[in-house]
Amino acid sequence: MRSIGVFCLAALCLAATSLAKIDVEDGVLVVTKDNFDSVIQDNDYVLLEFYAPWCGHCKALAPEYAKAAKKLEETNSPIKLGKIDATVESALTEKHMVRGYPTLKFYRKGTPIEYTGGRQAEEIVNWLLKKTGPPAKDLPTVDEAKALLDAHKVVVVGFFKDVESEAAKVFLEVGSAMDDHIFGITSADEVFSEYGIEDGKIVLFKKFDEGKAVFDGELTATSVQNFITVYSLPLVVEFNQDSAQKIFSGDIKSHLLVFLSKEAGHFEKYVEGIHEPAKKYRGEVLFVTIDCDETDHERILEFFGLKKDDVPAMRLIKLEQDMAKYKPDNPELTNENVLEFVTAFMEGKLKRHLLTQDLPEDWDKSPVKVLVGTNFHEIAFNKEKDVLVEFYAPWCGHCQQLAPIYDQLGEKYKDNDKLVIAKMDATANELEDIKITSFPTLTLYKKETNEAVEYSGERSLEGLSKFIESGGVYGETPEEAQEEDEDDDVPRKDEL
Secondary structure, three states, X not given: OHHHHHHHHHHHHHHHHHOOOOEEEOOEEEOOOOOHHHHHHHOOEEEEEEEOOOOHHHHHHHHHHHHHHHHHHHOOXXXXXXXXXXXXXXXXXXXXXXXXXXXXXXXXXXXXXXXXOOOOHHHHXXXXXXXXXXXXXXXXXXXXXXXXXXXXXXXXXXXXOOOOOHHHHHHHHHHHHOOOOEXXXXXXXXXXXXXXOOOOEEEEEEOOOOOXXXXXXXXXXXXXXXXXXXXXXXXXXXXXXXXXXXHHHXXXXXXXXXXXXXXXXXXXXXXXXXXXXXXXOOOOEEEEEXXXXXXXXXXXXXXXXXXXXXXXXXXXXXXXXXXXXXXXXXXXXXXXXXXXXXXXXXOOOOOOOXXXXXXXXXXXXXXXXXXXXXXXXXXXXXXXXXXXXXXXXXXXXXXXXXXXXXXXXXXXXXXXXXXEEXXXXXXXXXXXXXXXXXXXXXXXXXXXXXXXXXXOOOOOHHHHHHHHXXXXXXXXXXXXXXXXXXXXXXXXXXXX
């Protein structure tokens, strides 16, 4: 009898788990440790967001996430959206190896898949539909084609009389590979006639700029993907949390960055005027606007050596050349001047712009000497002296922790006329022949040869002293390098 009782108790517990209450907020399931299993088991398709209430990115995502849930509900989609408060459900967060917020995971028939879509409602819906349906929606009638185009900002449609043709197969291959856009395919005469499109054409319909773009290149998966990547973005893209990934992960690595202020009315005054040069260099240079009123963009201004008073302004940047920057001689944001600036860049006529600060009058008065772009080579490459240079960033916490130790180091060796202890703000001073990728970077330039040896030991007075006195030998071995905290999150210069 006791075994029957235990069995019944276990059954009741299982039943209680499967019937755990699931609250809904703005169309989004509220998932907890008690109902997690039932949510995943009872729904074929579930997108889950692990969030923290204090997280700014989570707060920005919340309304878009709710819009996406509503869109799916309106179409009677089987796809559900859920959210988990990671600060409350710590066991779930740990179990699913969540390391940042927000983290989104898609469960397809119980199997988790990494979410790689965007953060706007339409991008979320598009990604989910592509993961749960065919690569392209069949459009047998004009009404169905119009409904699809009306529902989305960007739709890519293949017009193929023979949907089994090789060209159609290439189109569908691209549709399967690109999750962030909606694809349609049609062989219906009435749809061809409605849009005036010839057989074998691929058309990108969009609710901005010129309204549509027709692909006319060589029909390969790569060329079609490149076409979609270029023409699915506005001629002039506004930089924000949602567009950043598309801007920097795309194939176009040359960007014209236009720094403006919405509060001052710059967008209305200048953006329309740069459309013509943007059209001319479409596919070669990406035109990007940055609203300098946003506090999140202050670091970007700093990276280019700009202050808010300098706005409006423009810079060119080449990503594949270690963020090479180019500054115009004429800062005016006129159609003609922007075109001249970009044309000179494309023709290789511009010299790279390197940031440098003015040399302080008292740069050599303290034990730790101050270097800037103009005096760096003269001091660091002095063949009669060893020179230790700290390349730092003012905002870097590790640099701030090192500062008092580095001052002590300068005081210790201030009377050594064969040694210079120096520092340089690498965010405000750039060197064409030296690339700094993380902060702080400590480099010893040896006398006579000017050989550069980077220090990788512990950041202590004793460790740095041994490094100097050993001629750069101490701190180079793997064993000594491991004295650094392996979890030390050293910031990189390109993490801006």
